[in-house]
Amino acid sequence: MKIGICASNESTDSEVADRFARAEFFAVYDSETLQFTFYSNTAKFEGSGAGGKAVKVLGDLDVEVVLVPELGPKAIDALKIFEIKSYQYKQGKTVREALYEYFEKKLPELLESSVKGKH
Amino acid sequence: MKIAILSGKGGTGKTTLSVNLFSSLKKATLIDTDVEEPNSHLFLKGTTYHEEDIMKEYPVVDDNVCSLCGKCGDFCNFNAIITSKKKVLVFDDLCHSCGGCKLVCPTNAISYAEKSIGKIFYQSVGDNKQFLYGKLLVGEISGVKIIEHLKNVTKKEDILLIDSPPGTSCSTVSAIEGADYCIIAAEPTPFGLSDMRMVVELLRAQKMNFGVVVNKSNLGNDDIYTYLEEEGIDLLGNIEFREEFARIISVGELLVDHSEYVRNIMTDIIKKVLGETYA
Numbered sequence: 299m300k301i302g303i304c305a306s307n308e309s310t311d312s313e314v315a316d317r318f319a320r321a322e323f324f325a326v327y328d329s330e331t332l333q334f335t336f337y338s339n340t341a342k343f344e345g346s347g348a349g350g351k352a353v354k355v356l357g358d359l360d361v362e363v364v365l366v367p368e369l370g371p372k373a374i375d376a377l378k379i380f381e382i383k384s385y386q387y388k389q390g391k392t393v394r395e396a397l398y399e400y401f402e403k404k405l406p407e408l409l410e411s412s413v414k415g416k417h
Numbered sequence: 418m419k420i421a422i423l424s425g426k427g428g429t430g431k432t433t434l435s436v437n438l439f440s441s442l443k444k445a446t447l448i449d450t451d452v453e454e455p456n457s458h459l460f461l462k463g464t465t466y467h468e469e470d471i472m473k474e475y476p477v478v479d480d481n482v483c484s485l486c487g488k489c490g491d492f493c494n495f496n497a498i499i500t501s502k503k504k505v506l507v508f509d510d511l512c513h514s515c516g517g518c519k520l521v522c523p524t525n526a527i528s529y530a531e532k533s534i535g536k537i538f539y540q541s542v543g544d545n546k547q548f549l550y551g552k553l554l555v556g557e558i559s560g561v562k563i564i565e566h567l568k569n570v571t572k573k574e575d576i577l578l579i580d581s582p583p584g585t586s587c588s589t590v591s592a593i594e595g596a597d598y599c600i601i602a603a604e605p606t607p608f609g610l611s612d613m614r615m616v617v618e619l620l621r622a623q624k625m626n627f628g629v630v631v632n633k634s635n636l637g638n639d640d641i642y643t644y645l646e647e648e649g650i651d652l653l654g655n656i657e658f659r660e661e662f663a664r665i666i667s668v669g670e671l672l673v674d675h676s677e678y679v680r681n682i683m684t685d686i687i688k689k690v691l692g693e694t695y696a
Contacts, residue, residue, distance in 0.1 A: 344496060345495075345498025345509055345584065346495060346496065346558060347495055348496070350496045350499040350506070350508060350511075351496045351499070354490070354499050354500070354501075355500065356490060357501050364480075372508055374507055375506060375508075376499045377504060379499065379501045379504040379505075379506045380501040380649045381501075381503070
C-alpha cells in the first residue's frame with residue numbers, strides 16, 4: 299500500500315506541510331518496498347481547484363491513504379472518487395513522525411471537510 | 418462613445434467617479450460591471466423595472482457511456498473535471514463553459530446543463546437615463562459571463578459609462594473591451610501608483626486610449642505626477658480628499674448634489690473626454 303504525506307521538503311526529516319494542495323512535495327511511502335519517494339506537487343501553482351488536482355496527482359500515483367493538515371470540500375469529494383482515505387496530523391512533525399503516528403493509529407480519519415472552500 | 422472607468426487598486430474612486438459623471442450627463446447609460454461587489458446602485462437609487470437571470474453551462478457526464486479515459490480532465494485548465502479510474506467528478510462552480518471537455522470526449526458522454534450564476538438588474542434613473550448592474554452569486558468563480566451580457570445589451574447606447582471591477586484580471590479585461598476611452602481613477606499613494614502601473618500596462622497592451630483622474634489628490638505624495646509626466650499620460654483632473662466628501666459618500670449620496678467644486682471637475686472631465694456639447 300502507498301501512503302502519501304504532505305511535505306515541506308524532500309526528506310523524511312522535513313516538516314509536514316501546513317496546507318494540503320499547496321504543499322511543496324508529496325512524500326509517498328510504499329509499505330511493500332519500505333521506500334519513500336518524493337514528488338514535487340504540480341498542483342500547488344493552480345489558480346483554482348488545486349485541491350481536486352492534488353488528489354488527482356496522488357491518485358494517479360496509486361496512493362491509498364493520505365496524511366494531511368486540513369482538507370477543503372473539493373479535495374474531500376475528489377478523494378472519494380479515488381477511494382483514498384485521509385488522516386489528519388497536527389503541525390510540527392516530520393514526515394517520518396507523521397507516518398509512525400498513522401501506523402500507531404493515533405491520527406483521526408477525516409471524513410468531511412475541515413476548512414471551508416475559498417474563492 | 419463608450420467610456421470605461423477602472424483603477425487597479427480598489428477604493429480609489431471608480432464608483433464615485435462613475436456615478437458622479439453619470440449624474441452630470443444629460444443622457445447616458447451606466448453599467449456597473451463590478452459584479453462581485455456592485456455598489457453604483459447604492460448612489461443612484463433607481464427603480465428596478467426588469468431582472469434577468471444569467472445562466473452558465475457546465476458538463477454532465479453520463480457514467481454509462483463514459484470510458485474513463487480521462488481526456489476531459491486532462492483538457493480542463495480550471496480543474497473543473499477530475500477523473501479517477503472509476504469515476505468522473507465535475508466541480509460546476511469551477512467550470513468556465515468553454516466546451517472543451519465535450520469536444521475531446523471520444524464516447525460522447527458529456528452533455529451540458531445550465532444553472533444561474535447571477536442576475537442583471539435594469540433600472541431607470543430620471544427621464545433619460547438607464548442604469549444596469551450585475552450581481553454574481555456567492556461561490557461562483559467568474560463574473561465574465563454577466564459582464565459580457567451587460568455589455569451586449571447596452572452595445573448600441575450613444576453614451577455608455579462602464580464602472581469596471583478593480584484589478585487587471587479577466588473581469589476587468591472583459592469590462593473595458595471595446596471601450597473608446599478609459600479613465601483610470603488613481604490614488605497618489607505607493608499602492609495606488611503600483612497598481613495603476615499594471616493598469617497602464619494592460620491598457621497599452623490592449624491599445625486603448627486613456628487618461629487619469631487623481632483622486633484624494635491632497636494625500637500621499639507626488640510620485641504619481643512624476644510618473645504621468647514621464648510616461649506622457651493625460652491628467653484629466655484632480656479631486657481633493659475632504660472629510661465632507663467621505664460623509665456624503667458614506668450615506669450613499671452624490672458629491673455633485675452637494676459640491677460645486679466636484680460639479681466643476683466632472684464638467685471639465687466630460688469636456689475633455691466627450692467634448693463641449695455633452696457638458
